[in-house]
Amino acid sequence: MVLFSAPQIADLTGGTLQPDSGNGIVAEVAGVSIDSRTTSVGDLFVCLKGERRDGHEFIQAAAQKGAVGALITEPLPDSAGAAMPPGFFTVRVEDATQALGQLAEFHRKRFHLSTVAITGSVGKTTTKEITAAILGQQWKTLKNEGNYNNELGLPLTLFKLDHSYGACVLEMGMRGTGQIRKLAAIANPNAGIITNVGETHIELLGSVAAIAAAKRELAEAIPADGLIALNADDPNVAAMAAHTAGKIIYFGLDKDGSRRDFWAENVQPLGLGGVKFSLRGA
CATH class of the missing domain: 3.40.1390.10 (MurE/MurF, N-terminal domain)
Structure with a gap:
C-alpha cells in the first residue's frame, strides 16, 4: 500500500x-x-x-x-x-x-475501524493482549508489539494499517503530562481501558494525583459515541467518569453490590501459565 x-x-x-x-x-x-x-x-x-x-x-x-x-x-x-x-x-x-x-494521524483517519487505547500504571500489556485476542476472533486486529507504546512506537504501529484490518488495539505509555493526550490525538480511539493508577513514574510527576490526571487524558479523549472501561476497584480511575463524554463501563474483581458492569470471580494464579478466572456481567 x-x-x-x-x-x-x-x-x-x-x-x-x-x-x-x-x-x-x-x-x-x-x-x-x-x-x-x-x-x-x-x-x-x-x-x-x-x-x-x-x-x-x-x-x-x-x-x-x-x-x-x-x-x-x-x-x-x-x-x-x-x-x-x-x-x-x-x-x-x-x-x-x-x-x-x-503522518500517522493522517493515515489512521483513512480507516473506519474499532480502535481501543489502553493505559494504566500496570497491566497495560496484558490487557492489550487479552483485548486483541478477543477482537481477533471477529476481525483482523492490529496491536503494538513490545515497547511500541510511545510517541515513536505508536505511529510506527499505525503505519501498518491497511483495509484488511477491522480493529486496532494500542497500549499507551506515559512519562509526563500531555503525552497520552498527544498519543490519543494520533490514534483517534473510539474506546479506552484504564487499568489503574499507581506510583510508577512518580519521580517524574511528583504525586499520585498528577499521575491520575495524566492517565485521565485518555478518558477525556473518548468521543460521545465511544466507550471507556474504568477500574471500579481503583478510586482514582473510577473518578475519571466525570471527565469523559463516552459511555462508561465499570469492571473490577468482584460484584460486591457495587456498580461494576463486569467482574472477575474465582481468580486462580497459574504462575508462568497466567491467571484463570470467571468473567461475570450484570
Missing part, C-alpha cells in the same frame, strides 16, 4: 521538500522507518536525534537499503546529497517526532 507521496508528506508536516514539487517529485512511500538497519525498499527514513547518535548520520545507509526519501531537521551536506540515488527526496521539518505523529 502506498502511504504518501513526497509532496503530501511536505504538506502534512509543513515541511520543505527538496527537490521541490515543481521539479516533478512523485516518489511514493510504502513504509516508514527510524532505523537504517531495518529500512526496506520504499520506506521514508525519519532522522531522529538521540542521546548518542544522530539519524542524519545514517541517511546514506537507509538509501542503500531502498529508502526513497528522508524526513530531516537539518540540511544535508552537499557531499551527502550528491551521494543519494536518483529521485531521493528530503522533507525538512522543525520536529521529526512531531512530523512522524502528524
